[in-house]
Amino acid sequence: MTLEPKLPDPVQLAVPAFILLVLLEIAVARLKRLPxxxxxxxxxxxxxxxxxxxxxxxxxxxxxxxxxxASRYRLLDLGYAWWSFVxxxxxxxxxxxxxxxxxxxxxxxxAAHINHHSSQHYNLSTALRQTWTGGIFQWVxxxxxxxxxFPPALIVFEKGxxxxxxxxxxxxxxxxxxxxxxxxxxxxxxxxxHHATNPRYLDRNYAGVFIIWDRLxxxxxxxxxxxxxxxxxxxxxxxxxxxxxxFHEWVALAEDVASAPSWRxxxxxxxxxxxxxxxxxxxxxDEIRAAWAARQAGAR
Amino acid sequence: MDPGNPLTMLVPLIGIALILLAVWLTGGARRARxxxxxxxxxxxxxxxxxxxxDVVVDAGGGMALAAAVDRGAVALxxxxxxxxxxxxxxPGDVRRLAQQSEPEGVRLVIETGDFTxxxxxxxxxKAEAERWAARLAPGAGAA
Numbered sequence: 001m002t003l004e005p006k007l008p009d010p011v012q013l014a015v016p017a018f019i020l021l022v023l024l025e026i027a028v029a030r031l032k033r034l035p036x037x038x039x040x041x042x043x044x045x046x047x048x049x050x051x052x053x054x055x056x057x058x059x060x061x062x063x064x065x066x067x068x069x070a071s072r073y074r075l076l077d078l079g080y081a082w083w084s085f086v087x088x089x090x091x092x093x094x095x096x097x098x099x100x101x102x103x104x105x106x107x108x109x110x111a112a113h114i115n116h117h118s119s120q121h122y123n124l125s126t127a128l129r130q131t132w133t134g135g136i137f138q139w140v141x142x143x144x145x146x147x148x149x150f151p152p153a154l155i156v157f158e159k160g161x162x163x164x165x166x167x168x169x170x171x172x173x174x175x176x177x178x179x180x181x182x183x184x185x186x187x188x189x190x191x192x193x194h195h196a197t198n199p200r201y202l203d204r205n206y207a208g209v210f211i212i213w214d215r216l217x218x219x220x221x222x223x224x225x226x227x228x229x230x231x232x233x234x235x236x237x238x239x240x241x242x243x244x245x246x247f248h249e250w251v252a253l254a255e256d257v258a259s260a261p262s263w264r265x266x267x268x269x270x271x272x273x274x275x276x277x278x279x280x281x282x283x284x285x286d287e288i289r290a291a292w293a294a295r296q297a298g299a300r
Numbered sequence: 301m302d303p304g305n306p307l308t309m310l311v312p313l314i315g316i317a318l319i320l321l322a323v324w325l326t327g328g329a330r331r332a333r334x335x336x337x338x339x340x341x342x343x344x345x346x347x348x349x350x351x352x353x354d355v356v357v358d359a360g361g362g363m364a365l366a367a368a369v370d371r372g373a374v375a376l377x378x379x380x381x382x383x384x385x386x387x388x389x390x391p392g393d394v395r396r397l398a399q400q401s402e403p404e405g406v407r408l409v410i411e412t413g414d415f416t417x418x419x420x421x422x423x424x425x426k427a428e429a430e431r432w433a434a435r436l437a438p439g440a441g442a443a
Contacts, residue, residue: 012308019315023322030326038381039320039328046316053312120383125319230345236385238378238417251415281390295348 005080007153010160018167022124028173029123036172040240042125047242048115049128055135063139067152076149085158088150089209092142092158096208099141101219103134104203104285110274111249112138118245120232122195127170132246162208166191176223186211189223196229199292202285234275234288332379333361339377340366346386350375356432358422359404365422365432374435376410376420387414394436399429408433 029036078084103113112134119126131138145155169191177187186207194205204221207214214220223229237248256269261278268276275284283291302308323329332338336355343350343366350373352366364377376387387393389412396411406429410420424432 009302012302015311015315019311019318022315022319026319026322026326035330035382037323037326037328038330038383039323040381041383042323042328043316043320046319050312050316054309057308120380120385232383234346235387236346236380236383238380238385238387238414240381244416248415291349 007157010157010164014164014167018124018128021168025124025171025173032173034172036121036123037125038121041119041121042123044240044242044245045119045125045129048132048245049125049130051132051242051246052128052130052135055132059135063135064152064156066139067143067146067155070143070146071152073147074149075147078149078151078154080151080154084150084154088145088154088158089161091145091148091150092155092162093207093209094213095142095145096162097206097213097217099138100206100208101217102141103138104206105273106271107249107253107269107274107276108271109134109138111253114233114249114274115245117195117233118237120230120236122170122172122192122229122231124167124170126195126231127167129245132242133250165209170195182211184210184212190214190220192229192231193221193223195231197232197234198227198230199289200224200227201229202234202289234285235282330382331362332382332384334364334377334379334384335361336364338384339364342377342384342386343375347375347388350388356422356424356428358424360423363420363422365436367435372435374432376412378417378420380417385417387412387417389436397433397436399433401426405429410436 026037078087100113103109112131115131116126116129119129142155142159146152166186169186169188171188172192174188176182176189177185181187182189186205186209190205190207190211193201194207196202201221204219205211205214206219211220237245239245239248253270257266260266260269265278268278273284273286275282275287277283334357336357339355339357340352343352350366351369352375353369354367355364357364362379366375366377367373368375374389376389378385378387393412393414394410395413396409398409400407400409402423405423406426408422408424408429410422412418412420422429422432
Protein backbone atom coordinates (compact mmCIF):
# COMPACT_ATOMS: atom_id res chain seq x y z
CA MET A 1 0.00 0.00 0.00
CA THR A 2 1.26 3.46 -0.92
CA LEU A 3 0.90 6.28 1.56
CA GLU A 4 -0.55 9.45 0.02
CA PRO A 5 1.77 12.29 1.00
CA LYS A 6 0.38 15.82 1.21
CA LEU A 7 2.20 17.49 -1.66
CA PRO A 8 2.56 21.28 -1.56
CA ASP A 9 1.13 23.50 -4.29
CA PRO A 10 4.22 24.89 -6.03
CA VAL A 11 2.30 27.72 -7.71
CA GLN A 12 0.75 29.01 -4.48
CA LEU A 13 4.14 28.90 -2.78
CA ALA A 14 5.74 30.73 -5.70
CA VAL A 15 3.26 33.63 -6.02
CA PRO A 16 5.15 35.92 -3.57
CA ALA A 17 8.39 35.12 -5.43
CA PHE A 18 6.70 35.93 -8.76
CA ILE A 19 5.73 39.37 -7.41
CA LEU A 20 9.19 40.11 -5.98
CA LEU A 21 10.95 38.99 -9.16
CA VAL A 22 8.72 41.18 -11.34
CA LEU A 23 9.50 44.16 -9.07
CA LEU A 24 13.21 43.30 -9.29
CA GLU A 25 13.03 43.09 -13.10
CA ILE A 26 11.29 46.49 -13.26
CA ALA A 27 14.13 47.95 -11.18
CA VAL A 28 16.83 46.30 -13.32
CA ALA A 29 15.14 47.48 -16.52
CA ARG A 30 15.01 51.01 -15.09
CA LEU A 31 18.72 50.92 -14.22
CA LYS A 32 19.59 49.62 -17.70
CA ARG A 33 17.18 52.10 -19.31
CA LEU A 34 15.34 49.26 -21.08
CA PRO A 35 11.69 49.87 -22.14
CA UNK A 36 10.75 46.53 -20.62
CA UNK A 37 7.41 47.40 -19.05
CA UNK A 38 4.44 49.40 -20.38
CA UNK A 39 1.62 49.92 -17.93
CA UNK A 40 -1.39 48.85 -20.01
CA UNK A 41 0.46 45.82 -21.37
CA UNK A 42 1.50 44.84 -17.84
CA UNK A 43 -2.02 45.37 -16.48
CA UNK A 44 -3.43 43.17 -19.25
CA UNK A 45 -0.91 40.41 -18.55
CA UNK A 46 -1.61 40.51 -14.81
CA UNK A 47 -5.38 40.49 -15.40
CA UNK A 48 -4.96 37.44 -17.64
CA UNK A 49 -2.94 35.76 -14.90
CA UNK A 50 -5.53 36.57 -12.24
CA UNK A 51 -8.36 35.32 -14.46
CA UNK A 52 -6.47 32.10 -15.13
CA UNK A 53 -6.00 31.65 -11.39
CA UNK A 54 -9.71 32.13 -10.63
CA UNK A 55 -10.87 29.90 -13.49
CA UNK A 56 -8.27 27.30 -12.52
CA UNK A 57 -9.64 27.20 -8.96
CA UNK A 58 -13.17 26.81 -10.35
CA UNK A 59 -12.38 23.78 -12.48
CA UNK A 60 -9.57 22.18 -10.46
CA UNK A 61 -11.94 19.82 -8.66
CA UNK A 62 -13.46 18.53 -11.89
CA UNK A 63 -10.06 18.01 -13.49
CA UNK A 64 -8.86 16.10 -10.44
CA UNK A 65 -11.96 13.88 -10.49
CA UNK A 66 -11.41 13.12 -14.20
CA UNK A 67 -7.73 12.35 -13.60
CA UNK A 68 -8.63 10.12 -10.66
CA UNK A 69 -11.15 8.31 -12.86
CA ALA A 70 -8.44 7.69 -15.50
CA SER A 71 -6.16 6.49 -12.72
CA ARG A 72 -8.60 3.62 -12.00
CA TYR A 73 -7.44 2.09 -15.31
CA ARG A 74 -3.72 2.51 -14.57
CA LEU A 75 -1.30 0.02 -16.05
CA LEU A 76 1.25 0.35 -13.23
CA ASP A 77 1.24 1.62 -9.66
CA LEU A 78 4.12 4.05 -9.67
CA GLY A 79 3.32 5.62 -6.28
CA TYR A 80 5.44 8.25 -4.56
CA ALA A 81 8.87 6.59 -4.48
CA TRP A 82 11.77 9.00 -5.12
CA TRP A 83 12.23 7.63 -8.59
CA SER A 84 8.58 8.39 -9.38
CA PHE A 85 9.37 12.08 -8.83
CA VAL A 86 12.33 11.77 -11.22
CA UNK A 87 10.33 9.80 -13.76
CA UNK A 88 7.37 12.19 -13.80
CA UNK A 89 9.71 15.17 -14.18
CA UNK A 90 10.58 13.84 -17.64
CA UNK A 91 7.21 12.23 -18.47
CA UNK A 92 5.26 15.39 -17.63
CA UNK A 93 7.75 17.52 -19.54
CA UNK A 94 7.39 15.35 -22.63
CA UNK A 95 3.60 15.65 -22.27
CA UNK A 96 3.98 19.42 -22.01
CA UNK A 97 6.11 19.46 -25.16
CA UNK A 98 3.36 17.59 -27.06
CA UNK A 99 0.66 19.86 -25.69
CA UNK A 100 2.65 22.98 -26.51
CA UNK A 101 3.47 21.86 -30.04
CA UNK A 102 -0.19 21.01 -30.65
CA UNK A 103 -1.12 24.43 -29.27
CA UNK A 104 0.89 26.07 -32.04
CA UNK A 105 -0.02 23.71 -34.87
CA UNK A 106 -3.79 23.33 -34.52
CA UNK A 107 -6.10 26.37 -34.65
CA UNK A 108 -8.49 25.11 -31.95
CA UNK A 109 -5.62 24.69 -29.48
CA UNK A 110 -3.94 27.88 -30.69
CA ALA A 111 -7.13 29.84 -29.98
CA ALA A 112 -6.65 29.06 -26.28
CA HIS A 113 -2.87 29.57 -26.27
CA ILE A 114 -2.48 32.65 -28.48
CA ASN A 115 -3.11 35.11 -25.65
CA HIS A 116 0.13 34.00 -23.95
CA HIS A 117 1.97 35.25 -27.05
CA SER A 118 -0.12 38.37 -27.61
CA SER A 119 2.17 40.85 -25.85
CA GLN A 120 4.87 42.60 -27.86
CA HIS A 121 6.84 42.83 -24.64
CA TYR A 122 8.89 39.99 -23.21
CA ASN A 123 9.23 40.23 -19.48
CA LEU A 124 8.23 38.32 -16.36
CA SER A 125 4.69 39.70 -16.51
CA THR A 126 4.33 38.04 -19.94
CA ALA A 127 4.73 34.68 -18.18
CA LEU A 128 1.54 35.46 -16.27
CA ARG A 129 -0.46 36.25 -19.44
CA GLN A 130 -2.17 32.87 -19.25
CA THR A 131 -5.16 31.34 -20.99
CA TRP A 132 -8.74 31.77 -19.81
CA THR A 133 -10.16 29.04 -22.00
CA GLY A 134 -7.52 26.33 -22.22
CA GLY A 135 -8.17 25.01 -18.72
CA ILE A 136 -11.50 23.62 -19.92
CA PHE A 137 -9.97 21.02 -22.23
CA GLN A 138 -6.15 21.04 -22.18
CA TRP A 139 -6.03 18.67 -19.19
CA VAL A 140 -7.10 15.69 -21.33
CA UNK A 141 -3.55 15.48 -22.70
CA UNK A 142 -2.25 14.69 -19.19
CA UNK A 143 -4.64 11.76 -18.65
CA UNK A 144 -2.18 9.23 -20.17
CA UNK A 145 0.14 9.95 -17.23
CA UNK A 146 -2.61 8.75 -14.89
CA UNK A 147 -3.25 5.69 -17.05
CA UNK A 148 0.49 4.97 -17.01
CA UNK A 149 0.31 4.83 -13.22
CA PHE A 150 1.35 8.19 -11.80
CA PRO A 151 -0.90 9.24 -8.88
CA PRO A 152 -3.18 12.19 -9.79
CA ALA A 153 -1.78 14.33 -6.96
CA LEU A 154 1.75 13.77 -8.28
CA ILE A 155 0.66 14.84 -11.77
CA VAL A 156 -0.90 18.04 -10.39
CA PHE A 157 2.25 18.70 -8.35
CA GLU A 158 4.54 18.24 -11.34
CA LYS A 159 2.40 20.48 -13.56
CA GLY A 160 2.84 23.15 -10.88
CA UNK A 161 6.61 22.61 -10.81
CA UNK A 162 6.75 23.02 -14.60
CA UNK A 163 4.67 26.22 -14.49
CA UNK A 164 6.89 27.70 -11.78
CA UNK A 165 10.04 26.77 -13.73
CA UNK A 166 8.73 28.44 -16.85
CA UNK A 167 8.13 31.76 -15.08
CA UNK A 168 11.75 32.90 -14.79
CA UNK A 169 12.65 32.23 -18.42
CA UNK A 170 10.37 35.06 -19.62
CA UNK A 171 13.01 37.76 -19.39
CA UNK A 172 15.47 39.74 -21.48
CA UNK A 173 17.58 40.63 -18.46
CA UNK A 174 19.35 37.25 -18.52
CA UNK A 175 21.55 36.55 -21.53
CA UNK A 176 23.08 33.19 -22.34
CA UNK A 177 23.78 30.73 -19.53
CA UNK A 178 26.74 28.28 -19.41
CA UNK A 179 26.80 25.94 -22.40
CA UNK A 180 25.86 22.79 -20.49
CA UNK A 181 22.75 24.47 -19.10
CA UNK A 182 21.74 25.78 -22.55
CA UNK A 183 22.22 22.25 -23.92
CA UNK A 184 19.82 20.58 -21.51
CA UNK A 185 17.48 23.12 -19.94
CA UNK A 186 14.94 25.53 -21.34
CA UNK A 187 16.47 28.95 -20.72
CA UNK A 188 15.57 32.62 -21.25
CA UNK A 189 17.52 32.55 -24.52
CA UNK A 190 15.65 29.51 -25.86
CA UNK A 191 12.28 30.85 -24.78
CA UNK A 192 12.90 34.29 -26.28
CA UNK A 193 13.15 32.47 -29.59
CA HIS A 194 9.83 30.75 -28.90
CA HIS A 195 8.08 34.10 -28.36
CA ALA A 196 9.66 35.76 -31.39
CA THR A 197 7.87 36.46 -34.67
CA ASN A 198 11.00 36.70 -36.83
CA PRO A 199 10.34 34.11 -39.58
CA ARG A 200 13.41 32.07 -38.70
CA TYR A 201 12.22 31.72 -35.10
CA LEU A 202 8.52 30.92 -35.71
CA ASP A 203 7.18 27.72 -34.13
CA ARG A 204 10.44 26.73 -32.48
CA ASN A 205 11.44 25.73 -28.93
CA TYR A 206 8.23 24.29 -27.50
CA ALA A 207 10.06 23.03 -24.41
CA GLY A 208 8.79 23.41 -20.86
CA VAL A 209 11.66 22.51 -18.54
CA PHE A 210 14.10 20.54 -20.73
CA ILE A 211 15.11 21.74 -24.20
CA ILE A 212 16.11 18.17 -25.09
CA TRP A 213 12.69 17.44 -26.66
CA ASP A 214 13.14 20.19 -29.26
CA ARG A 215 16.61 18.93 -30.04
CA LEU A 216 15.25 15.37 -30.35
CA UNK A 217 12.23 16.21 -32.50
CA UNK A 218 13.84 18.82 -34.77
CA UNK A 219 12.07 21.95 -33.50
CA UNK A 220 15.05 23.63 -31.87
CA UNK A 221 16.41 27.02 -32.96
CA UNK A 222 19.20 28.90 -31.21
CA UNK A 223 18.96 32.62 -30.53
CA UNK A 224 21.11 34.54 -32.98
CA UNK A 225 22.53 37.82 -31.62
CA UNK A 226 22.61 39.16 -35.19
CA UNK A 227 18.83 38.92 -35.34
CA UNK A 228 17.21 40.26 -32.17
CA UNK A 229 13.84 38.76 -31.31
CA UNK A 230 10.69 40.69 -32.17
CA UNK A 231 7.93 39.59 -29.84
CA UNK A 232 4.22 39.11 -30.25
CA UNK A 233 2.13 37.31 -32.85
CA UNK A 234 2.11 37.42 -36.63
CA UNK A 235 -0.91 39.76 -36.58
CA UNK A 236 -0.38 41.76 -33.41
CA UNK A 237 -3.48 42.69 -31.47
CA UNK A 238 -4.49 46.29 -30.85
CA UNK A 239 -6.12 45.93 -27.46
CA UNK A 240 -5.33 45.69 -23.78
CA UNK A 241 -8.84 44.54 -22.88
CA UNK A 242 -8.44 41.11 -21.21
CA UNK A 243 -11.78 39.87 -22.57
CA UNK A 244 -10.77 40.67 -26.14
CA UNK A 245 -7.31 39.19 -25.57
CA UNK A 246 -8.85 35.97 -24.22
CA PHE A 247 -11.44 35.52 -26.95
CA HIS A 248 -10.17 37.23 -30.11
CA GLU A 249 -8.92 34.07 -31.80
CA TRP A 250 -12.07 32.16 -30.85
CA VAL A 251 -14.11 34.92 -32.51
CA ALA A 252 -11.92 34.76 -35.63
CA LEU A 253 -12.18 30.97 -35.70
CA ALA A 254 -15.97 31.13 -35.42
CA GLU A 255 -16.17 33.73 -38.21
CA ASP A 256 -13.98 31.60 -40.49
CA VAL A 257 -15.99 28.45 -39.78
CA ALA A 258 -19.28 30.30 -40.33
CA SER A 259 -18.18 31.68 -43.69
CA ALA A 260 -16.42 28.55 -44.95
CA PRO A 261 -17.82 27.16 -48.21
CA SER A 262 -17.57 23.46 -47.31
CA TRP A 263 -17.28 21.08 -44.37
CA ARG A 264 -13.67 20.34 -45.30
CA UNK A 265 -12.91 24.08 -45.13
CA UNK A 266 -14.68 24.32 -41.77
CA UNK A 267 -12.56 21.49 -40.37
CA UNK A 268 -9.37 23.06 -41.72
CA UNK A 269 -10.27 26.42 -40.19
CA UNK A 270 -11.09 24.81 -36.85
CA UNK A 271 -8.29 22.27 -36.50
CA UNK A 272 -5.77 22.94 -39.27
CA UNK A 273 -2.65 25.06 -39.09
CA UNK A 274 -3.23 28.54 -37.67
CA UNK A 275 -3.11 31.10 -40.49
CA UNK A 276 -4.42 28.68 -43.09
CA UNK A 277 -6.64 30.44 -45.61
CA UNK A 278 -8.28 29.51 -48.88
CA UNK A 279 -8.05 32.96 -50.44
CA UNK A 280 -4.41 33.79 -49.73
CA UNK A 281 -5.38 36.54 -47.29
CA UNK A 282 -3.06 35.21 -44.59
CA UNK A 283 -0.23 32.74 -44.15
CA UNK A 284 0.72 29.85 -41.92
CA UNK A 285 4.04 30.03 -40.12
CA ASP A 286 5.42 27.47 -42.58
CA GLU A 287 4.43 29.72 -45.49
CA ILE A 288 5.91 32.80 -43.78
CA ARG A 289 9.18 30.95 -43.19
CA ALA A 290 9.28 29.67 -46.79
CA ALA A 291 8.65 33.17 -48.18
CA TRP A 292 11.39 34.56 -45.91
CA ALA A 293 13.82 31.84 -47.03
CA ALA A 294 13.02 32.61 -50.67
CA ARG A 295 13.69 36.32 -50.09
CA GLN A 296 16.96 35.49 -48.34
CA ALA A 297 18.01 33.26 -51.26
CA GLY A 298 17.03 35.97 -53.75
CA ALA A 299 19.04 38.59 -51.87
CA ARG A 300 22.26 36.54 -52.12
CA MET B 301 -4.46 26.42 -4.47
CA ASP B 302 -6.84 26.63 -1.54
CA PRO B 303 -10.00 28.55 -2.54
CA GLY B 304 -10.99 28.80 1.16
CA ASN B 305 -7.82 30.68 2.13
CA PRO B 306 -8.29 34.46 1.69
CA LEU B 307 -4.54 34.83 1.03
CA THR B 308 -4.98 32.83 -2.19
CA MET B 309 -6.55 35.90 -3.81
CA LEU B 310 -5.29 38.66 -1.50
CA VAL B 311 -1.57 38.13 -2.18
CA PRO B 312 -1.93 38.31 -6.01
CA LEU B 313 -4.16 41.39 -5.75
CA ILE B 314 -1.64 43.22 -3.54
CA GLY B 315 1.11 42.10 -5.90
CA ILE B 316 -0.72 43.46 -8.95
CA ALA B 317 -1.18 46.84 -7.24
CA LEU B 318 2.51 47.02 -6.29
CA ILE B 319 3.68 46.03 -9.77
CA LEU B 320 1.46 48.54 -11.57
CA LEU B 321 2.58 51.29 -9.18
CA ALA B 322 6.23 50.40 -9.86
CA VAL B 323 5.69 50.39 -13.65
CA TRP B 324 3.95 53.77 -13.50
CA LEU B 325 6.66 55.27 -11.28
CA THR B 326 9.38 54.06 -13.66
CA GLY B 327 7.83 55.75 -16.72
CA GLY B 328 5.73 52.89 -18.00
CA ALA B 329 2.84 55.09 -19.13
CA ARG B 330 4.33 55.89 -22.53
CA ARG B 331 3.02 55.59 -26.06
CA ALA B 332 4.65 54.95 -29.40
CA ARG B 333 4.88 57.99 -31.68
CA UNK B 334 4.85 57.09 -35.34
CA UNK B 335 6.88 58.74 -38.05
CA UNK B 336 7.46 57.73 -41.67
CA UNK B 337 10.64 55.78 -40.87
CA UNK B 338 8.98 53.76 -38.09
CA UNK B 339 5.95 53.04 -40.29
CA UNK B 340 8.15 51.76 -43.13
CA UNK B 341 10.25 49.66 -40.74
CA UNK B 342 7.21 48.02 -39.17
CA UNK B 343 5.66 47.33 -42.58
CA UNK B 344 8.93 45.72 -43.65
CA UNK B 345 8.91 43.52 -40.54
CA UNK B 346 5.22 42.63 -40.34
CA UNK B 347 4.21 42.70 -44.01
CA UNK B 348 7.34 42.33 -46.13
CA UNK B 349 5.30 41.83 -49.32
CA UNK B 350 3.74 45.25 -48.79
CA UNK B 351 6.09 47.82 -50.34
CA UNK B 352 4.73 51.24 -49.45
CA UNK B 353 5.26 54.30 -51.63
CA ASP B 354 2.84 56.66 -49.94
CA VAL B 355 2.56 57.21 -46.19
CA VAL B 356 0.58 59.67 -44.11
CA VAL B 357 0.90 59.98 -40.33
CA ASP B 358 -1.81 61.61 -38.25
CA ALA B 359 -1.12 64.79 -36.30
CA GLY B 360 -0.84 62.97 -32.98
CA GLY B 361 1.59 60.36 -34.31
CA GLY B 362 -0.61 57.53 -33.09
CA MET B 363 -1.75 56.20 -36.44
CA ALA B 364 -0.70 56.09 -40.08
CA LEU B 365 -1.92 54.94 -43.47
CA ALA B 366 0.32 53.46 -46.14
CA ALA B 367 -0.44 52.62 -49.75
CA ALA B 368 1.40 49.85 -51.58
CA VAL B 369 3.44 50.66 -54.64
CA ASP B 370 1.89 48.04 -56.92
CA ARG B 371 -1.70 47.03 -56.27
CA GLY B 372 -2.84 50.18 -54.50
CA ALA B 373 -3.53 48.20 -51.33
CA VAL B 374 -3.71 50.14 -48.06
CA ALA B 375 -2.32 49.27 -44.63
CA LEU B 376 -3.08 50.79 -41.25
CA UNK B 377 -0.21 51.19 -38.83
CA UNK B 378 -1.07 52.19 -35.27
CA UNK B 379 0.39 52.56 -31.81
CA UNK B 380 -0.56 49.86 -29.32
CA UNK B 381 0.84 51.22 -26.09
CA UNK B 382 4.54 51.80 -26.68
CA UNK B 383 4.59 49.26 -29.53
CA UNK B 384 3.12 49.25 -33.03
CA UNK B 385 0.68 47.01 -34.90
CA UNK B 386 -0.06 46.66 -38.61
CA UNK B 387 -3.25 45.81 -40.48
CA UNK B 388 -3.28 45.18 -44.23
CA UNK B 389 -6.77 46.06 -45.40
CA UNK B 390 -8.47 43.52 -47.62
CA PRO B 391 -11.41 44.33 -49.91
CA GLY B 392 -14.47 44.76 -47.75
CA ASP B 393 -12.56 45.41 -44.52
CA VAL B 394 -13.64 49.06 -44.33
CA ARG B 395 -17.19 49.00 -42.98
CA ARG B 396 -17.61 52.72 -42.37
CA LEU B 397 -15.72 55.78 -43.42
CA ALA B 398 -16.40 59.31 -42.18
CA GLN B 399 -14.75 62.73 -42.22
CA GLN B 400 -15.26 65.15 -39.34
CA SER B 401 -14.11 68.76 -39.64
CA GLU B 402 -12.03 70.07 -36.74
CA PRO B 403 -10.17 73.35 -36.24
CA GLU B 404 -6.80 71.64 -36.92
CA GLY B 405 -7.95 69.71 -39.99
CA VAL B 406 -10.21 66.78 -40.79
CA ARG B 407 -10.56 63.68 -38.66
CA LEU B 408 -10.78 60.63 -40.90
CA VAL B 409 -12.65 57.85 -39.10
CA ILE B 410 -12.23 54.30 -40.37
CA GLU B 411 -14.20 51.40 -38.94
CA THR B 412 -13.27 47.81 -39.68
CA GLY B 413 -14.53 44.53 -38.27
CA ASP B 414 -11.29 43.89 -36.37
CA PHE B 415 -12.27 42.43 -32.97
CA THR B 416 -9.16 43.73 -31.20
CA UNK B 417 -9.11 47.23 -32.73
CA UNK B 418 -12.01 48.14 -34.95
CA UNK B 419 -11.99 51.94 -34.99
CA UNK B 420 -9.19 54.11 -36.27
CA UNK B 421 -9.14 57.88 -36.56
CA UNK B 422 -6.49 60.14 -38.01
CA UNK B 423 -6.31 63.92 -37.83
CA UNK B 424 -5.06 65.04 -41.26
CA UNK B 425 -4.91 68.18 -43.40
CA LYS B 426 -8.16 68.48 -45.38
CA ALA B 427 -6.65 67.62 -48.75
CA GLU B 428 -4.88 64.55 -47.34
CA ALA B 429 -8.03 63.34 -45.62
CA GLU B 430 -10.01 63.60 -48.87
CA ARG B 431 -7.27 61.85 -50.88
CA TRP B 432 -7.11 58.90 -48.47
CA ALA B 433 -10.88 58.75 -48.03
CA ALA B 434 -11.22 58.31 -51.80
CA ARG B 435 -8.68 55.49 -51.66
CA LEU B 436 -10.39 53.78 -48.74
CA ALA B 437 -13.99 54.19 -49.85
CA PRO B 438 -15.71 50.81 -50.29
CA GLY B 439 -15.67 50.01 -53.97
CA ALA B 440 -12.69 52.27 -54.66
CA GLY B 441 -10.58 49.19 -55.15
CA ALA B 442 -7.86 50.39 -52.82
CA ALA B 443 -9.07 48.94 -49.56
